[in-house]
Amino acid sequence: MNDAAQSIVKGMLLVALLAGPAAFFLYGGADWLSLEHLQANREQLLAYTEAHFWTLFLAWGLLYTVATALSIPAGSVLSLAAGFLFGRWLGTVLVIVASSLGAVAVFAAARYLFADSARHKLERNPAAAKILAGFGRDAVNYLLFLRLVPLFPFWLVNLVPAFTPVSLGTYAWTTVVGIVPGCFVYANLGRSLGEIDSLAGLLSAPVLLSLSLLGVLALLPALARRRGSAGLTKG
Template sequence: MTDMTNQKQGSGWRKKLPLIVIIIAALIGAFTLRDYLSFDTLAQHREALIAFRDANYALTAAAFIGIYVLIVAFSLPGATVATLTGGFLFATFPGALFNVLGATLGATIIFQAARWGFGAQLGAKLESSDGAIKRIKDGIDENQWSMLFLIRLVPVVPFFVANLVPSFLEVPLRRFVISTFFGIMPGAVVYTSVGAGLGEVFARGETPNLGIVFEPHVLLPILGLAALAALPVAINLLRKKG
């Protein structure tokens, strides 16, 4: 009996280990990489990066996506700078595609690590619970597509949290990947396009205008997409009240 208990405890720790490693790496990265994954670093090494890209385009693209995956998977600082770099090195397209692909793969790693360690157990507890918690979970389950797209289109919670929550609510992997890939695309295209114009920004000795996402011609279409994503939720609520 004791051996079986020890085996279960050991198996439990092994399942939690990937997420624990991610959290530790995120904490270490927050203190050690903050000054390296920055706009200033990109400005200082821009000529070397362009030269390397011109000589090794495929390798540069693969390395860039791999680095982006690591930044997102381990929640390292510099995701915005990485997105700008994608535009700077590869233009709006295929730079936006590389950015979205790297972010989606990194998010999927967090999602799977959390589900493997905690998600299945927590999801089962929520499903068997009663009262308000169960009603909230059922409401999310009924509108999974809409809720997943909403948290991507309107990032009111940190990206890391938006990757964890679906893993605890038993969202299918395929649904998570699709909603992440397409949900982050509008914002990624905007910031990638800003990165594509960094050459002129560097020449003027300025910093990029990241507030462009709040300008009406950018913000209104994104809010329109968010409204479309929220529409099924609103319809379901009206049906229940009726």
């Protein structure tokens, strides 16, 4: 692909990434993909699901994938709805597959558009260069930590690794593995959709603690390697 064609492709991709979220908010997407709207229409959605199960299943998966790829903040509602409409197990599978595909898409797009220039700038900064080197060395542990600990916005974790040396393959499989617990929790909560008052504080303290501990466990090998390297250096 020549430079002119690459510029056109990059321009179209950038427009899609910017216009998608803008259109979502401009045309009331935040109201449509809200907990209140979902609860108000749950009977109709259940009836449609019963009549057209696999059609809605695939359509919901496509909607989830596109929303993730465009960094639209609707993952929590879409995950709850998946569990509510398709059951905790199928709902979990749908959320894992759709969110992983969307995450890989936004990672690939961000790397294609910005990674080279961003990495060159970061490498000129000694502190940032050190972080990049550490991420490249312990990418699996860092990525699993970021995915498992539910304190980091999903869209941010999708984007940031694109500016590091992590490979697409490593990013993809750690995304799938790292989001499994959270996807199950949300899909399972979706079975009690009518009893949820708000998305704020949806995850209980024990659940948050459990996910955070899993994230810390994923990070321990990298910390151990760092301490070992420091010990060898001092020795």
